[in-house]
Amino acid sequence: AQSVTQLGSHVSVSEGALVLLRCNYSSSVPPYLFWYVQYPNQGLQLLLKYTTGATLVKGINGFEAEFKKSETSFHLTKPSAHMSDAAEYFCAVSDGAGNMLTFGGGTRLMVKP
Amino acid sequence: DAGITQSPRHKVTETGTPVTLRCHQTENHRYMYWYRQDPGHGLRLIHYSYGVKDTDKGEVSDGYSVSRSKTEDFLLTLESATSSQTSVYFCASRPLAGVNEQFFGPGTRLTVL
Numbered sequence: 001a002q003s004v005t006q007l008g009s010h011v012s013v014s015e016g017a018l019v020l021l022r023c024n025y026s027s028s029v030p031p032y033l034f035w036y037v038q039y040p041n042q043g044l045q046l047l048l049k050y051t052t053g054a055t056l057v058k059g060i061n062g063f064e065a066e067f068k069k070s071e072t073s074f075h076l077t078k079p080s081a082h083m084s085d086a087a088e089y090f091c092a093v094s095d096g097a098g099n100m101l102t103f104g105g106g107t108r109l110m111v112k113p
Numbered sequence: 114d115a116g117i118t119q120s121p122r123h124k125v126t127e128t129g130t131p132v133t134l135r136c137h138q139t140e141n142h143r144y145m146y147w148y149r150q151d152p153g154h155g156l157r158l159i160h161y162s163y164g165v166k167d168t169d170k171g172e173v174s175d176g177y178s179v180s181r182s183k184t185e186d187f188l189l190t191l192e193s194a195t196s197s198q199t200s201v202y203f204c205a206s207r208p209l210a211g212v213n214e215q216f217f218g219p220g221t222r223l224t225v226l
Contacts, residue, residue, distance in 0.1 A: 103155035
């Protein structure tokens with residue numbers, strides 16, 4: 001069975017500050033890991049994914065995440081927050097075949113001017 | 114982005130009435146999924162399909178049924194809607210191989226009074 005825990009349902013940062021959204025997972029098989037973003041009244045859009053290979057993954061809009069197997073973590077970061085980053089972010093883990101996704105509860109990011 | 118549409122986008126219905134939500138994709142994707150999104154729970158899988166007429170249950174399937182008679186269409190039916198089924202419903206799809214992530218539709222907001 002797989003599970004995902006996102007620490008902090010709400011995170012608030014100032015514009016220009018570091019963004020750090022935390023994700024820990026459990027999986028009985030080598031995981032595929034994903035971060036999705038959801039803007040208000042829209043569907044989910046893929047930010048980045050880890051499958052195999054390099055553990056530091058770069059995504060769209062300046063976001064990146066690092067897969068740390070020893071810590072079972074896949075935290076999402078961005079060096080400098082922009083107002084347009086305000087959205088809800090979801091971490092997800094899939095089985096090795098990528099057929100089934102298990103989502104975390106989501107973190108709503110607020111960016112203050 | 115994958116061409117995934119959902120209809121209707123908004124629906125208000127009464128307890129005990131049947132409701133059908135439609136998902137349509139133009140990408141010839143093999144897999145299709147129905148999720149519900151509720152605050153604090155992220156997205157939870159209701160049912161999924163791995164081919165025409167091939168479906169299986171997800172985490173929260175009670176009270177829901179699905180059908181897939183064509184590759185491009187995946188229907189979700191609430192046989193007798195209850196207030197606990199008030200939610201936002203998302204459809205997603207992914208191809209058979211080579212790409213792990215799922216592509217999401219814009220969502221349907223369902224209110225059961």
